[in-house]
Amino acid sequence: MPAPVEAAPAPPAAPVAPAPPADAAPAAAPSPASVTPGGAGAAPVVAVASADPGKWGRVDEDGTVYVKTADGERAVGSWQAGEPTEGLAHYARKFDDLRTEVELLEARLTSGSGDPKQAAASAKQIRDGLAEATVVGDLDGLAARIDFVLGHASKAVDKAKAARDQARAAAVARKQALVEEAEKLADESTQWKVAGDRLRAILDEWKTVKGVDRKTDEQLWRRFSKARDTFNRRRGSHFADLDRQRAQAKTRKQELVELAEELSESDDWGPTAGRYKDLMVEWKAAGRAPKDADDQLWQRFRAAQDKFFARRSAVFDERDAEFATNAKAKEELLVEAEKIDPSTGLDAARSALHRVQERWEEIGKVPRERIRELEGRLRAVEERVRQAGEAQWRRTDPEAEARAAQFRERVEQFEAQAAKARAAGDKRRAEQAEAQAAQWREWLAAAEQAVASR
Known part of the structure; x- marks a missing residue:
């Protein structure tokens, strides 16, 4: 059977999605109008042309195939292979392929699985080719459906752009925050290990942040790289100073070890023990040497100390034993004393x-x-x-008796003077003599008591 003759080839379209399987349920039959709005915001419904191709076209007596549009009929091809109804069905199925392709584009946009820009380009390519498409079907409804898809794609493109802009802003903000944190660590932190680990973690996170424009990304990267360099220089300088300090500490501790080892043979127990205390203070003040050297020097220092104090303890133990024996001997001597x-x-x-x-x-x-x-x-x-x-x-002291006799004699003298003055009527001299007699009487009493207590 010869193939049908078509008026003109269809324009190239975007890749056509597979047609629905043969056992798929056909779409609903078209309404009398070319385009039936589905409701507010809904996509226009496009009839399945193959369900009733006679509604959308005809085949004249010489085999020319026409499609009906709002602007009138348009020849789309020629059918010479069989019955006119077969020709209409052939061109209707080609229309249904276009309709299916548009519906697939719309479905991908609706589900978010398709690229809005690519969908818009494909829909526009189909829309531009409708005027010369060799198909029979609801071309006006399909054009409206394509316009709906283009509108949906435009919104999706705008939404995707907004999402990209938002993601870009978030990515810029995140990298900005990482840079600021790195700069703060570089300028302030002295927790070298913690800060170094954090800078490495920032770098790892930096690599995962995508969507920043090249210029901004390069500016932020230069700041981050500078911050890392600043931190590394500060850390290097710190550890260089630390190495110098530890080298000085090692030299000083070697000197202290040598002194401690010299003192370990001393028998001057008290002063040497005091000197070891001083050496310990100096050891702590010297700071830390490199770990291996510090451990070795400390072992030598402690060994010298232990040697001296072990010798002293042995001597003191022997002395204590001797002193205990002496104490026992003195206890026995005291019993005798x-x-x-x-x-x-x-x-x-x-x-x-x-x-x-x-x-x-x-x-x-x-x-x-x-x-x-x-x-x-x-x-x-x-x-x-x-x-x-x-x-x-x-x-047996003779002077005590003599003093008592002398005091007694003086009492008697002053008493005689007082009596004589009183007899003469000289009251003042009598009182003076009596007062002196009383004073010597007190001294006499003390002297006699001393003699009596012997």
Whole structure:
């Protein structure tokens, strides 16, 4: 069967989506009008031409195929292959392919899965080709439907542009915030590890922020790069200074270690122990050396200290044992000393005490906490002997009796003067003599009491 003859080829269109499957339900039949509005804001409904191709075209006697439009009929081709109804159906199916393609564009726009710009271009290409399309169908309705799709695409393009602008503004704002944070870290932070980790995290995030225009992105990147360089210089300078300080600390601690090792052989226990305390203060003031060196030097320093204090402890332990023995010996000697009784003979008591004192010194030192107790008991014995000696001296002192006799004589003289003056009627001289007699009488009483207490 020969192929149909068409009046003119259809203009090239955007890629045509696959036609609906054969078993798909046909679209609703067209209404009497070419275009039936679906309602406020709804897409115009386009009839399925293949359902009733005779509504949209005809085939004349010589086989020319016409399509009906609002502007009148237009020849779209020729059909010589069979019945006229078959020709109309053929051209109607071609129309349905265009209609399906437009509906697919609209569906993609509505779902958001399509590119609005590409959809608009495809719809416009179809719209521009309708005037010469070799199809039979509701061309006016399809044109209105395409216009609806173009309007929808325009809105989608504007919306996509607004979304891109918003995303770009958000991306610029985020990179701006990252730059400002990096600059603050670069200028202020001394938490070198934390700040360094944060700058690396900022760089990682920076790479994920997309949509910034090239010029703005390059300006922000230069600021961020400068901030990283500033931070790295400050950190490098800090650690260079720290290395110098640690080198100085290492030198100083080596000197302290050598001093500590020299002192470890000293037998001058007290001053050397004090010097070790001073060295420890100087060690802390020296600061930290490099870790490995610092640990090694500290081990040497502690070893020297431990050696000295171990030697001192050994000596002190031996001395303490000796002092404990001495304390026991002195306790035994005190038992003997406390038996001395001056009342049975002062000279014998003094002699016995002298022998105790000599032996006491020969015994030597005792523990510090026992000194007061033991010395106190010995002092008590010494005091008892001393008091006995003083009492004996007072009892044998001839000057005490002479003083008492002298005071008694002076009392008698002033009493005689007072009596004589009173007899002569000289009251004033009598009172003066009596006052002097009273004073000497007090002194006499004291002298007689001293003699009596011997």
